[in-house]
Amino acid sequence: MLDRLLGRREQEKEIKSQNRLPPGQSLTQKFPVLHYGPTPHYKKDLSDWDLRVFGLVEEEKVWDWEAFMQLPRTSVTMDIHCVTRWSKFDTTWEGVSLKTLIDEGFIKPLPSATHVVQHADYNYTTNTPLDYLLQDVVLMATHFDGKPLEIEHGYPMRMTVGSLADRSEKETKYFWKGAKWLRGLEFRSSDQLGFWERNGYHNVADPWDEQRFSYR
Numbered sequence: 001m002l003d004r005l006l007g008r009r010e011q012e013k014e015i016k017s018q019n020r021l022p023p024g025q026s027l028t029q030k031f032p033v034l035h036y037g038p039t040p041h042y043k044k045d046l047s048d049w050d051l052r053v054f055g056l057v058e059e060e061k062v063w064d065w066e067a068f069m070q071l072p073r074t075s076v077t078m079d080i081h082c083v084t085r086w087s088k089f090d091t092t093w094e095g096v097s098l099k100t101l102i103d104e105g106f107i108k109p110l111p112s113a114t115h116v117v118q119h120a121d122y123n124y125t126t127n128t129p130l131d132y133l134l135q136d137v138v139l140m141a142t143h144f145d146g147k148p149l150e151i152e153h154g155y156p157m158r159m160t161v162g163s164l165a166d167r168s169e170k171e172t173k174y175f176w177k178g179a180k181w182l183r184g185l186e187f188r189s190s191d192q193l194g195f196w197e198r199n200g201y202h203n204v205a206d207p208w209d210e211q212r213f214s215y216r
Protein backbone atom coordinates (compact mmCIF):
# COMPACT_ATOMS: atom_id res chain seq x y z
CA MET A 1 0.00 0.00 0.00
CA LEU A 2 2.76 2.42 0.98
CA ASP A 3 4.75 1.37 -2.08
CA ARG A 4 1.79 2.04 -4.23
CA LEU A 5 1.22 5.43 -2.64
CA LEU A 6 4.84 6.49 -3.12
CA GLY A 7 4.69 5.15 -6.63
CA ARG A 8 1.68 7.30 -7.37
CA ARG A 9 3.22 10.47 -5.99
CA GLU A 10 6.43 9.97 -7.87
CA GLN A 11 4.59 9.23 -11.05
CA GLU A 12 2.46 12.34 -10.60
CA LYS A 13 5.55 14.48 -10.13
CA GLU A 14 7.07 13.07 -13.29
CA ILE A 15 3.88 13.65 -15.31
CA LYS A 16 3.58 17.17 -13.93
CA SER A 17 7.13 17.98 -15.00
CA GLN A 18 6.18 16.84 -18.49
CA ASN A 19 3.32 19.35 -18.47
CA ARG A 20 0.72 16.60 -18.81
CA LEU A 21 -1.29 17.15 -15.61
CA PRO A 22 -4.14 19.62 -16.14
CA PRO A 23 -4.82 22.12 -13.33
CA GLY A 24 -6.73 20.71 -10.37
CA GLN A 25 -6.25 17.09 -11.46
CA SER A 26 -4.39 14.29 -9.73
CA LEU A 27 -2.93 11.12 -11.15
CA THR A 28 -4.67 7.83 -10.51
CA GLN A 29 -3.20 4.41 -11.08
CA LYS A 30 -6.65 2.85 -10.81
CA PHE A 31 -9.45 3.05 -13.32
CA PRO A 32 -12.48 4.57 -11.58
CA VAL A 33 -15.94 3.81 -12.95
CA LEU A 34 -18.31 6.73 -13.31
CA HIS A 35 -21.68 6.97 -14.93
CA TYR A 36 -25.26 7.90 -14.32
CA GLY A 37 -27.89 5.18 -14.43
CA PRO A 38 -27.80 1.45 -15.13
CA THR A 39 -25.22 -0.61 -17.01
CA PRO A 40 -26.55 -2.25 -20.17
CA HIS A 41 -26.10 -5.97 -20.79
CA TYR A 42 -25.99 -7.37 -24.28
CA LYS A 43 -26.42 -10.85 -25.66
CA LYS A 44 -23.24 -12.86 -25.79
CA ASP A 45 -23.08 -12.68 -29.58
CA LEU A 46 -23.97 -8.95 -29.53
CA SER A 47 -26.83 -9.63 -31.95
CA ASP A 48 -28.77 -6.94 -30.08
CA TRP A 49 -26.09 -4.27 -30.62
CA ASP A 50 -25.82 -1.81 -33.48
CA LEU A 51 -24.42 1.63 -34.18
CA ARG A 52 -26.56 4.10 -36.06
CA VAL A 53 -25.17 7.12 -37.91
CA PHE A 54 -27.91 9.59 -38.72
CA GLY A 55 -28.90 13.23 -39.15
CA LEU A 56 -26.98 15.38 -41.61
CA VAL A 57 -25.22 12.60 -43.52
CA GLU A 58 -25.65 11.68 -47.17
CA GLU A 59 -26.82 8.23 -46.21
CA GLU A 60 -27.88 6.91 -42.83
CA LYS A 61 -25.76 3.92 -41.70
CA VAL A 62 -26.45 1.08 -39.32
CA TRP A 63 -23.59 -1.28 -38.48
CA ASP A 64 -24.17 -4.46 -36.53
CA TRP A 65 -21.30 -5.77 -34.43
CA GLU A 66 -19.82 -7.91 -37.17
CA ALA A 67 -19.88 -5.05 -39.67
CA PHE A 68 -18.47 -2.61 -37.13
CA MET A 69 -15.54 -4.94 -36.47
CA GLN A 70 -14.81 -5.02 -40.22
CA LEU A 71 -14.21 -1.26 -40.31
CA PRO A 72 -10.60 -0.01 -40.44
CA ARG A 73 -9.02 -0.13 -37.01
CA THR A 74 -6.34 1.77 -35.20
CA SER A 75 -4.94 2.21 -31.73
CA VAL A 76 -4.14 5.33 -29.72
CA THR A 77 -2.36 5.94 -26.44
CA MET A 78 -3.76 8.91 -24.57
CA ASP A 79 -4.16 10.60 -21.20
CA ILE A 80 -7.72 10.84 -19.91
CA HIS A 81 -9.06 13.51 -17.57
CA CYS A 82 -12.24 13.12 -15.53
CA VAL A 83 -14.05 16.20 -14.29
CA THR A 84 -14.09 14.58 -10.80
CA ARG A 85 -10.35 15.39 -10.75
CA TRP A 86 -8.61 12.15 -11.63
CA SER A 87 -6.42 11.76 -14.68
CA LYS A 88 -5.06 8.48 -15.99
CA PHE A 89 -1.97 8.47 -18.17
CA ASP A 90 -0.74 6.40 -21.10
CA THR A 91 -3.99 4.49 -21.59
CA THR A 92 -4.01 2.47 -24.81
CA TRP A 93 -7.22 1.99 -26.75
CA GLU A 94 -8.04 0.18 -29.93
CA GLY A 95 -11.01 0.76 -32.17
CA VAL A 96 -12.36 2.82 -35.01
CA SER A 97 -11.52 6.43 -35.78
CA LEU A 98 -14.35 8.67 -36.94
CA LYS A 99 -11.88 10.66 -39.02
CA THR A 100 -10.85 7.51 -40.88
CA LEU A 101 -14.49 6.60 -41.51
CA ILE A 102 -15.08 10.03 -43.00
CA ASP A 103 -11.79 10.12 -44.94
CA GLU A 104 -12.53 6.72 -46.45
CA GLY A 105 -16.14 7.55 -47.28
CA PHE A 106 -17.88 5.20 -44.83
CA ILE A 107 -19.62 8.28 -43.43
CA LYS A 108 -20.38 11.30 -45.60
CA PRO A 109 -21.41 14.28 -43.50
CA LEU A 110 -23.34 16.95 -45.36
CA PRO A 111 -21.55 20.31 -45.62
CA SER A 112 -24.07 21.75 -43.16
CA ALA A 113 -23.02 19.31 -40.41
CA THR A 114 -21.13 21.18 -37.68
CA HIS A 115 -21.93 19.27 -34.49
CA VAL A 116 -22.32 15.68 -33.36
CA VAL A 117 -24.39 14.25 -30.53
CA GLN A 118 -23.23 10.88 -29.21
CA HIS A 119 -26.18 8.73 -28.16
CA ALA A 120 -25.69 5.89 -25.71
CA ASP A 121 -27.92 3.27 -24.15
CA TYR A 122 -30.35 4.58 -21.53
CA ASN A 123 -30.42 7.95 -23.29
CA TYR A 124 -27.03 9.24 -22.20
CA THR A 125 -25.94 11.89 -24.64
CA THR A 126 -22.96 14.17 -25.02
CA ASN A 127 -22.20 16.80 -27.65
CA THR A 128 -19.16 18.27 -29.39
CA PRO A 129 -18.36 20.12 -32.57
CA LEU A 130 -17.73 17.72 -35.45
CA ASP A 131 -14.21 19.13 -35.88
CA TYR A 132 -13.29 18.09 -32.38
CA LEU A 133 -14.13 14.45 -33.09
CA LEU A 134 -11.89 14.37 -36.15
CA GLN A 135 -8.72 14.30 -34.08
CA ASP A 136 -6.49 11.24 -33.80
CA VAL A 137 -6.95 11.35 -30.06
CA VAL A 138 -10.66 10.52 -30.34
CA LEU A 139 -11.58 6.88 -30.83
CA MET A 140 -14.62 4.61 -30.90
CA ALA A 141 -12.90 2.06 -28.72
CA THR A 142 -13.68 -1.64 -28.38
CA HIS A 143 -10.47 -2.56 -26.53
CA PHE A 144 -8.55 -1.13 -23.60
CA ASP A 145 -5.05 -2.34 -22.79
CA GLY A 146 -5.31 -5.10 -25.39
CA LYS A 147 -8.53 -6.56 -24.00
CA PRO A 148 -12.21 -6.02 -24.83
CA LEU A 149 -13.67 -3.22 -22.69
CA GLU A 150 -15.09 -4.20 -19.36
CA ILE A 151 -18.86 -3.83 -19.15
CA GLU A 152 -18.69 -0.92 -16.69
CA HIS A 153 -16.18 0.92 -18.90
CA GLY A 154 -18.48 0.78 -21.91
CA TYR A 155 -18.45 -2.71 -23.43
CA PRO A 156 -18.78 -3.34 -26.28
CA MET A 157 -17.86 0.14 -27.54
CA ARG A 158 -17.35 3.63 -26.19
CA MET A 159 -16.06 6.94 -27.39
CA THR A 160 -12.72 7.75 -25.79
CA VAL A 161 -11.39 11.31 -25.63
CA GLY A 162 -8.19 12.60 -24.09
CA SER A 163 -4.82 14.19 -24.71
CA LEU A 164 -1.57 13.00 -26.24
CA ALA A 165 1.65 12.81 -24.22
CA ASP A 166 3.18 15.57 -26.36
CA ARG A 167 -0.07 17.57 -26.27
CA SER A 168 -0.03 17.96 -30.01
CA GLU A 169 -3.82 17.63 -30.29
CA LYS A 170 -5.72 20.78 -31.14
CA GLU A 171 -8.22 20.40 -28.35
CA THR A 172 -8.69 18.28 -25.25
CA LYS A 173 -11.92 17.50 -23.42
CA TYR A 174 -12.88 15.95 -20.11
CA PHE A 175 -13.70 12.28 -20.25
CA TRP A 176 -17.48 12.70 -19.96
CA LYS A 177 -17.42 13.85 -23.60
CA GLY A 178 -16.87 10.19 -24.46
CA ALA A 179 -20.07 8.15 -24.23
CA LYS A 180 -19.82 4.61 -22.93
CA TRP A 181 -22.16 2.08 -24.62
CA LEU A 182 -22.23 4.32 -27.67
CA ARG A 183 -25.09 3.43 -30.05
CA GLY A 184 -25.58 6.47 -32.25
CA LEU A 185 -23.89 9.44 -33.86
CA GLU A 186 -26.22 12.27 -34.81
CA PHE A 187 -24.81 14.85 -37.22
CA ARG A 188 -26.40 18.29 -36.76
CA SER A 189 -26.18 21.85 -38.06
CA SER A 190 -26.43 23.30 -34.55
CA ASP A 191 -25.21 22.40 -31.10
CA GLN A 192 -27.47 20.59 -28.66
CA LEU A 193 -26.51 20.06 -25.02
CA GLY A 194 -26.05 16.49 -23.84
CA PHE A 195 -26.87 14.94 -20.48
CA TRP A 196 -24.16 16.41 -18.23
CA GLU A 197 -24.07 19.60 -20.27
CA ARG A 198 -27.75 20.17 -19.41
CA ASN A 199 -26.98 19.38 -15.79
CA GLY A 200 -24.37 22.03 -15.11
CA TYR A 201 -21.24 20.76 -16.79
CA HIS A 202 -19.36 23.08 -19.10
CA ASN A 203 -20.25 22.74 -22.77
CA VAL A 204 -16.68 23.21 -24.01
CA ALA A 205 -15.01 21.12 -21.26
CA ASP A 206 -11.32 21.83 -21.85
CA PRO A 207 -9.34 20.48 -18.86
CA TRP A 208 -6.38 22.81 -19.54
CA ASP A 209 -8.75 25.75 -18.93
CA GLU A 210 -10.56 23.90 -16.11
CA GLN A 211 -13.89 24.23 -17.87
CA ARG A 212 -15.68 21.92 -15.44
CA PHE A 213 -19.00 23.63 -14.80
CA SER A 214 -21.17 26.25 -16.38
CA TYR A 215 -22.80 28.75 -14.10
CA ARG A 216 -25.95 29.87 -15.76
Ligand SMILES: Nc1nc2c(c(=O)[nH]1)N[C@H]1C(S)=C(S)[C@@H](COP(=O)(O)O)O[C@H]1N2
Pocket residue numbers: 031032033034035036037082083120121124152153154175176177178179180181196
Ligand atom coordinates in the same frame (compact mmCIF):
# COMPACT_ATOMS: atom_id res chain seq x y z
N1 LIG B 1 -23.30 6.17 -21.34
C1 LIG B 1 -22.62 6.92 -20.48
N2 LIG B 1 -21.37 7.29 -20.81
C2 LIG B 1 -20.65 8.05 -19.95
C3 LIG B 1 -21.20 8.49 -18.72
C4 LIG B 1 -22.54 8.11 -18.42
O1 LIG B 1 -23.09 8.49 -17.37
N3 LIG B 1 -23.21 7.31 -19.32
N4 LIG B 1 -20.42 9.27 -17.88
C5 LIG B 1 -19.26 9.96 -18.43
C6 LIG B 1 -18.35 10.37 -17.40
S1 LIG B 1 -18.88 11.61 -16.38
C7 LIG B 1 -17.07 9.89 -17.32
S2 LIG B 1 -15.92 10.60 -16.27
C8 LIG B 1 -16.63 8.71 -18.08
C9 LIG B 1 -16.14 7.66 -17.13
O2 LIG B 1 -15.67 6.54 -17.81
P1 LIG B 1 -15.15 5.30 -16.98
O3 LIG B 1 -16.28 4.83 -16.10
O4 LIG B 1 -14.72 4.29 -17.98
O5 LIG B 1 -14.00 5.80 -16.13
O6 LIG B 1 -17.67 8.18 -18.87
C10 LIG B 1 -18.51 9.14 -19.48
N5 LIG B 1 -19.40 8.42 -20.32
Ligand SMILES: [Mo]
Pocket residue numbers: 034082083084175176
Ligand atom coordinates in the same frame (compact mmCIF):
# COMPACT_ATOMS: atom_id res chain seq x y z
MO1 LIG C 1 -16.96 12.36 -15.23
